[in-house]
Amino acid sequence: MTIPQEIADTIVDPKAYADGKRIDDAFSFLRKEMPLAQATPADYDPFWVVTKHADILEVERQNDLFHNGDRAATLVPREVDLKVREMMGGSPHLVRSLVQMDNPDHMAYRRITQGAFLPQNLRKLEDRIREIARGFIDRMAAKGDTCDFARDVAFLYPLHVIMEVLGVPEVDEPRMLKLTQELFGSADPELNRLGAEVKDPAVGLAAMAETVGEFITYFNEMTEDRRRKPREDLASLIANATIDGQPLDHFAAMSYYIIAATAGHDTTSNTTAGGLWAIAERPDQFKRLKADPSLIPSFLEETIRWVTPVKHFMRTATADAEVHGQKIAKGDWMMLCYPSGNRDEDVFADPFEFKIDRSPNKHVAFGYGAHVCLGQHLGRMEMRVLWEELLPRLESVELNGTPKLMQANFVCGPKSVPIRFKMH
Amino acid sequence: MKTWQCRTCGFIYFEAEGLPEEGIPAGTKWEEIPDDWICPMCGTPKVDFDMIELD
Numbered sequence: 280m281t282i283p284q285e286i287a288d289t290i291v292d293p294k295a296y297a298d299g300k301r302i303d304d305a306f307s308f309l310r311k312e313m314p315l316a317q318a319t320p321a322d323y324d325p326f327w328v329v330t331k332h333a334d335i336l337e338v339e340r341q342n343d344l345f346h347n348g349d350r351a352a353t354l355v356p357r358e359v360d361l362k363v364r365e366m367m368g369g370s371p372h373l374v375r376s377l378v379q380m381d382n383p384d385h386m387a388y389r390r391i392t393q394g395a396f397l398p399q400n401l402r403k404l405e406d407r408i409r410e411i412a413r414g415f416i417d418r419m420a421a422k423g424d425t426c427d428f429a430r431d432v433a434f435l436y437p438l439h440v441i442m443e444v445l446g447v448p449e450v451d452e453p454r455m456l457k458l459t460q461e462l463f464g465s466a467d468p469e470l471n472r473l474g475a476e477v478k479d480p481a482v483g484l485a486a487m488a489e490t491v492g493e494f495i496t497y498f499n500e501m502t503e504d505r506r507r508k509p510r511e512d513l514a515s516l517i518a519n520a521t522i523d524g525q526p527l528d529h530f531a532a533m534s535y536y537i538i539a540a541t542a543g544h545d546t547t548s549n550t551t552a553g554g555l556w557a558i559a560e561r562p563d564q565f566k567r568l569k570a571d572p573s574l575i576p577s578f579l580e581e582t583i584r585w586v587t588p589v590k591h592f593m594r595t596a597t598a599d600a601e602v603h604g605q606k607i608a609k610g611d612w613m614m615l616c617y618p619s620g621n622r623d624e625d626v627f628a629d630p631f632e633f634k635i636d637r638s639p640n641k642h643v644a645f646g647y648g649a650h651v652c653l654g655q656h657l658g659r660m661e662m663r664v665l666w667e668e669l670l671p672r673l674e675s676v677e678l679n680g681t682p683k684l685m686q687a688n689f690v691c692g693p694k695s696v697p698i699r700f701k702m703h
Numbered sequence: 704m705k706t707w708q709c710r711t712c713g714f715i716y717f718e719a720e721g722l723p724e725e726g727i728p729a730g731t732k733w734e735e736i737p738d739d740w741i742c743p744m745c746g747t748p749k750v751d752f753d754m755i756e757l758d
Binding site: 336339340393396397398399639641647648649651655656 | 708710712713715724741745746747
């Protein structure tokens with residue numbers, strides 16, 4: 280069964296994600312009518328679209344049967360795929376981070392930083408993170424009674440936290456934010472490197488390659504510095520790590536920094552901005568949350584489900600397989616649609632309603648299985664701390680204009696959330 | 704206090720709390736959990752959990 284062309288074209292269209300409703304409608308149709316079927320959008324190689332929560336878990340759990348790295352790990356048009364392979368000596372990847380790796384490399388590389396991201400080791404950062412959160416909230420209060428919560432708080436706070444963890448000096452944070460937005464916002468004319476609508480995929484790819492090059496230049500210098508003088512930061516851990524007694528493959532080490540310096544804040548920023556947007560539109564839930572801070576953990580999980588900042592990852596079958604009764608052939612490409620899994624009517628009651636007390640809330644926003652988000656505990660902690668500090672000070676909040684979503688089909692969320700508020 | 708932590712995602716099993724929504728009542732000892740049980744957060748098998756002592 281093949282997905283109708285209009286739906287297939289929608290699920291790859293960055294503008295559909297910026298619209299919100301268009302992508303939700305497309306996934307709702309697929310979950311109901313063809314939950315695991317093949318799409319053949321114009322300009323893309325065919326791929327299976329996995330829309331049900333249970334099927335996403337099923338695929339992610341079997342990480343040896345469904346690989347991340349055999350083909351592109353994110354959706355790319357055929358022309359871009361060919362050009363990347365040309366540029367990268369046959370590899371379909373512009374970077375080689377945990378996201379593009381399979382075992383045994385994935386496990387070996389993940390172990391290098393895994394300990395640093397476990398809850399018991401993150402706990403010692405909480406006081407410092409709280410101090411950072413308070414600083415941003417003070418700055419928000421100093422703005423008076425209006426701000427763009429996305430640009431003024433949500434983009435900057437998680438950026439500052441991860442850069443401090445990584446070891447990037449504060450002075451370089453604007454550059455890191457710009458490069459991140461160029462990478463994840465490559466299809467958004469307001470955010471990409473070209474500052475324009477990308478009509479020619481080859482031009483868009485060249486711009487992305489320049490962004491990656493800029494990251495690599497930056498982290499090359501940092502690696503050398505941390506090898507000379509290791510510090511208590513993530514960069515020192517990566518720079519001085521060994522696998523089987525050998526330093527990390529240089530490209531993989533650079534990619535490690537890049538993923539930490541991009542996915543390490545953009546996802547949390549999107550979720551935080553989307554969370555405030557949600558309560559600004561729902562005064563009753565805002566009031567309830569303020570009155571009962573014990574609801575913060577469930578509110579937080581709901582913001583993660585609601586925004587689901589990572590829209591998809593691709594997998595490639597390493598052997599013939601069957602999922603949801605559908606035969607998948609060796610080499611087939613599969614799109615795991617996390618926003619769809621997180622609106623699955625079979626798992627979530629009233630999935631299109633934002634409920635601060637939703638329980639259970641087993642969303643798949645962090646993925647599942649061996650590739651589950653490495654930074655999930657850090658992300659949760661920094662968001663919890665922000666809400667714990669912000670909510671008691673926020674007397675009222677409402678939208679002060681129309682929020683805007685980013686135009687992207689991989690990692691995205693709100694890019695502008697104008698609000699009017701009262702704080703003490 | 705002895706707890707058991709998933710090597711993949713960091714999920715921690717507390718015996719006192721159990722996992723009632725998974726059919727594991729509060730107070731269930733780690734040893735009593737079936738060997739084919741998997742981490743509720745990421746699907747890692749029971750064998751890949753480590754015992755850790757928390758304060």
